Amino acid sequence: MKRLLYSFVVFPGHRPTRFIKEGCHKIAGFPGVIGCIDGTHIPVIAPLVNEGDYVNRKSFHSINVQIICDAANIITNVEAKWPGSVHDSQIFRECTLSTKFGHGEFTGYLLGDRGYPCLPYLLTPYSDPEPGPQQRYNLAHCRTRARIEMTIGMLKARFQCLQRLRVTPERACDIIVACVILHNIATIRGEHCPSEPNISSDPNHEHPDPPTDIQDGSAVRDTICHNHFF
Numbered sequence: 001m002k003r004l005l006y007s008f009v010v011f012p013g014h015r016p017t018r019f020i021k022e023g024c025h026k027i028a029g030f031p032g033v034i035g036c037i038d039g040t041h042i043p044v045i046a047p048l049v050n051e052g053d054y055v056n057r058k059s060f061h062s063i064n065v066q067i068i069c070d071a072a073n074i075i076t077n078v079e080a081k082w083p084g085s086v087h088d089s090q091i092f093r094e095c096t097l098s099t100k101f102g103h104g105e106f107t108g109y110l111l112g113d114r115g116y117p118c119l120p121y122l123l124t125p126y127s128d129p130e131p132g133p134q135q136r137y138n139l140a141h142c143r144t145r146a147r148i149e150m151t152i153g154m155l156k157a158r159f160q161c162l163q164r165l166r167v168t169p170e171r172a173c174d175i176i177v178a179c180v181i182l183h184n185i186a187t188i189r190g191e192h193c194p195s196e197p198n199i200s201s202d203p204n205h206e207h208p209d210p211p212t213d214i215q216d217g218s219a220v221r222d223t224i225c226h227n228h229f230f
Contacts, residue, residue, distance in 0.1 A: 056084030
């Protein structure tokens with residue numbers, strides 16, 4: 001199943017980038033979006049090796065999985081190899097996709113929550129928005145980014161094993177990747193999905209504090225705010 005990963009999980013997607021941007025723009029009018037990003041914790045049993053590394057901020061053992069999706073709930077990127085103690089921002093910073101963004105290989109933006117640094121290619125909400133454009137920016141950002149929460153909910157609803165994997169971390173990562181591939185196949189085929197859980201009440205979903213990284217995407221965020229939400 002893992003051999004199919006790069007056939008069914010492709011960033012920014014199988015369709016031309018302009019169609020991906022149009023799909024995201026239709027949600028709430030946010031321009032230039034080619035993906036929404038978030039991390040989700042998949043509980044695992046305590047491993048025998050490096051057990052402490054897998055204890056997350058909520059004190060249970062997990063794999064912290066980075067997922068990016070498009071407007072159609074297709075998962076376009078998955079990073080399933082990090083123990084639960086690792087922060088979302090570190091996972092993105094060290095992934096191949098981040099390097100490609102930094103080299104200018106993609107034209108468009110990712111939307112992430114405040115657990116990520118604000119970068120020229122990864123836009124986050126204003127932490128204390130002023131009335132008017134900044135609030136409208138935040139609202140459009142939130143409505144569009146909700147697509148990743150929906151997608152993660154669908155993934156976990158489809159595959160109940162992700163509620164807790166009773167295998168080694170290495171095997172758990174393989175299972176997570178297989179579930180992502182099957183989710184995309186099912187979504188492409190238009191197959192029915194069980195009702196997704198309410199992510200806001202999901203005990204395995206956390207909203208970490210903003211990282212201390214230098215946030216050098218503020219100028220890009222301000223420009224978008226002024227040009228599209230004024």
